[in-house]
Amino acid sequence: MGEFDLIARHFTRAAPSGSAVVLGVGDDGALLQPTPGHQLVISSDMLVEGRHFFPGADPERLGHKALAVNLSDLAAMGARPIGFTLALALPEADDTWLAGFAKGLFALADACACPLVGGDTTRGPLNLCITVFGEVLPGRALRRDAALPGDDLWLSGRTGEARLALALRRGEAWARGDLASVAERMDRPTPRLALGQALAGIDGVHAALDVSDGLLGDLGHILRASGVGADVFVDALPVAPALRGLDERHRLDCMVAGGDDYELLFSASTASAPHIDRIGTELGLNVTRIGRLVPAEGLRLIDATGQSRLAQPLGFDHFGSH
Amino acid sequence: MGEFDLIARHFTRAAPSGSAVVLGVGDDGALLQPTPGHQLVISSDMLVEGRHFFPGADPERLGHKALAVNLSDLAAMGARPIGFTLALALPEADDTWLAGFAKGLFALADACACPLVGGDTTRGPLNLCITVFGEVLPGRALRRDAALPGDDLWLSGRTGEARLALALRRGEAWARGDLASVAERMDRPTPRLALGQALAGIDGVHAALDVSDGLLGDLGHILRASGVGADVFVDALPVAPALRGLDERHRLDCMVAGGDDYELLFSASTASAPHIDRIGTELGLNVTRIGRLVPAEGLRLIDATGQSRLAQPLGFDHFGSH
Structure with a gap:
């Protein structure tokens, strides 16, 4: 042998x-x-x-x-x-x-x-x-191409901590914080299996993917596959405590372009919101409405005052290839 | 992109x-x-x-x-x-x-x-x-652990050409022959899908595997998994024309220990032989009875006179690890 x-x-x-x-x-x-x-x-x-x-x-x-x-x-x-x-x-x-x-x-x-x-x-x-x-079950899989204009856009958990952990490990100049508090998010991601299976059981949940390459880039996959656009409510994005010590630009970069998050990003009819909230409560997992899908193609980041925050929100690549 | x-x-x-x-x-x-x-x-x-x-x-x-x-x-x-x-x-x-x-x-x-x-x-x-x-279909998969004593042992096609091709490419001293005549057997093996599916439909066909690491070594997997032994009729093994120019020892080594053959080795009740022969004819693929499974553990190579040809037929490794 x-x-x-x-x-x-x-x-x-x-x-x-x-x-x-x-x-x-x-x-x-x-x-x-x-x-x-x-x-x-x-x-x-x-x-x-x-x-x-x-x-x-x-x-x-x-x-x-x-x-x-x-x-x-x-x-x-x-x-x-x-x-x-x-x-x-x-x-x-x-x-x-x-x-x-x-x-x-x-x-x-x-x-x-x-x-x-x-x-x-x-x-x-x-x-x-x-x-x-x-x-x-046949017809229940959550595909990228099934999003509809008018859908709410939802995110499980929160994004950005894995990217901060990577930066702290690499010693990137802008990164500050305690590696131990975020290392697990990079090293031991939790697949959101129970959430995904529960969402697949709800008729109003349309499209989903997991956020592995950065929130906005992955959202782009849904938008292209479904032929829709999106308004993302930047002030609604959940902010991890570990990210609060960063300057605003890098905090947002981590959250919308960081990658390695393995949270679910999904779209659902507005009528489904109470079901989704209940599932989140039952699973002890935050689910947050972070935007809305629109008929016009493109992706806008909008703050709480309704102002667009970024002129070129797609193709976000402050970190370069990783 | x-x-x-x-x-x-x-x-x-x-x-x-x-x-x-x-x-x-x-x-x-x-x-x-x-x-x-x-x-x-x-x-x-x-x-x-x-x-x-x-x-x-x-x-x-x-x-x-x-x-x-x-x-x-x-x-x-x-x-x-x-x-x-x-x-x-x-x-x-x-x-x-x-x-x-x-x-x-x-x-x-x-x-x-x-x-x-x-x-x-x-x-x-x-x-x-x-x-x-x-x-x-449930219960029809050809497993390694289903061989029975008394089964005939069958081989599709013939073995050894891929090993000769490897030797000719490497310039091994003992190898002789035309690389072009055997290169395809090494580079473009044909998966025996039609044969496998046909065999799975016959009740009397019991165990099977594909010969990838050498005929005798792979036969050993069936014997161990099924708790049986085998007599292999060495003079019944089909000899490829390209192997006829080799000395006897290396010809046999290629055939029983060469590897990369991707032929099917399978066991079947004696009563199934006519069915198997007919399938071979229909597919235009030679299938050859090369041995018999026996209750006693171990593997013997037997020639046409009934004499055992090798004292230690298991653990065959003249070529070393490859």
């Missing part, structure tokens, strides 16, 4: 009973029995060392995050997870690293009832590729 | 009508409608430059092979493909490379009615991760 077979053992566990898994790791393919009458939702992300995470990143946090960013995509579709595959390229078999990575990965997998069903392990520059599978 | 969004465009095509794809590339996740009453089969492989393919490998052949090795896993489960995801890390956006890769990839995807449904593109050391999805 080779080194990489031994590595694979870190990731071989019995599938939990009651799951969709008929046959898990160890055959040519996994065998799943989705719930009858459901559609299958699939998402895949590849994380590369030095690009998506720092070299030497804590393996337990990395295990969590690699799965979390994929589960966040399922959340954004309103899907219930049923399993995932992991393909892993490693420069060497480091048992301590593997144990930490597996611990973070499986803690989140167990918490989200999303078992590992298969994958691959090979030698190579560090690279993590996870593909997640979920299910949703 | 960034460089990597442009890359992604090489891989964005409308899903074919009549496919399982409800929503393809471009949202947080793909949406598939599997055929009601079926189980889902999933397999994932990661290919790393310098390990799974030569640096500078022809991109069109690489596109074919990356998908083919995954489809071969579906074939080994008896599944019908319904889609795949591609995650791709590239050191740079080379338009010519991408066009060639996409051409090879989509030619096979179209031939196998297996549409691309999503994925990811990022900068990083060249790495290809494909996850394929298929479907099979």
Whole structure:
């Protein structure tokens, strides 16, 4: 048995009973029995060392995050997870690293009832590729192209803390604050699965995605796919306490262009607002109306006095590529 | 739009009508409608430059092979493909490379009615991760753990040519022959999808896998999973014309330990033999009875006179790790 077979053992566990898994790791393919009458939702992300995470990143946090960013995509579709595959390229078999990575990965997998069903392990520059599978009732998936003019625009939680954590780690000059208070938002994002599934059950909820590349950039995906515009109420955006010490420009940049937030951004008919508020209360998760969709294309940031705050709100890129 | 969004465009095509794809590339996740009453089969492989393919490998052949090795896993489960995801890390956006890769990839995807449904593109050391999805009727998947003592052992096609191609490319001293006559077996393997699906429909066909790491090593997976042993009739193994010029030891090594063959190895009740022969005839694909499963654990190579040919037939590794 080779080194990489031994590595694979870190990731071989019995599938939990009651799951969709008929046959898990160890055959040519996994065998799943989705719930009858459901559609299958699939998402895949590849994380590369030095690009998506720092070299030497804590393996337990990395295990969590690699799965979390994929589960966040399922959340954004309103899907219930049923399993995932992991393909892993490693420069060497480091048992301590593997144990930490597996611990973070499986803690989140167990918490989200999303078992590992298969994958691959090979030698190579560090690279993590996870593909997640979920299910949703036909017609209930939350798509990017289903937003309607007149919809309210909603945001779960709050944005910007992960971007501040990145800046503090990098020592960017404008960043101030306590890294410890925001590091978890960068390292251990929480996929909003329960929220996504609840929203998918409400007729008036139309479009959704998860905020991974920055609020305004991701909103642009909904606007383009749905052929609508948006007014974003900049003073309604929830401000994390850790961001209050920043100057206004960088605070807003973090919130609307920071990325790595993994909150849900969604549109819904005004009549749905009480349902959405109730879901937020039940889940103990803030949901905030941050704007409104309009027929005219384009995106405006509007302050509490109704004044447009930015002349060129799209293509926001004060941070440059990241 | 960034460089990597442009890359992604090489891989964005409308899903074919009549496919399982409800929503393809471009949202947080793909949406598939599997055929009601079926189980889902999933397999994932990661290919790393310098390990799974030569640096500078022809991109069109690489596109074919990356998908083919995954489809071969579906074939080994008896599944019908319904889609795949591609995650791709590239050191740079080379338009010519991408066009060639996409051409090879989509030619096979179209031939196998297996549409691309999503994925990811990022900068990083060249790495290809494909996850394929298929479907099979409940209880019909061909598993490794279902072989029974008394089963015949069957092989599709023939093995060893890909290993000879590798040796000729590397200039290994023992290798002789015309690279052109065997290169396609290494570069453009044919997933045995029609055979796998036909076998899954026969009650007497019990276990199967695809030969990717060498015939005897892969047979060992069936034997361990099923708790049986095997007698392999070494003189019954089909010999490719290109291997006839090799000395006997290296010819046999190529055939039983070469790898990269992507033929199906399967076990079936003796009563099923006429059905299997008929399927082979209908598909124009040789299927050969190469052995028999026995209750006692272990693996013996037996020649036509009934003599055991190798004292230690398991753990075959004349080539070393590859």
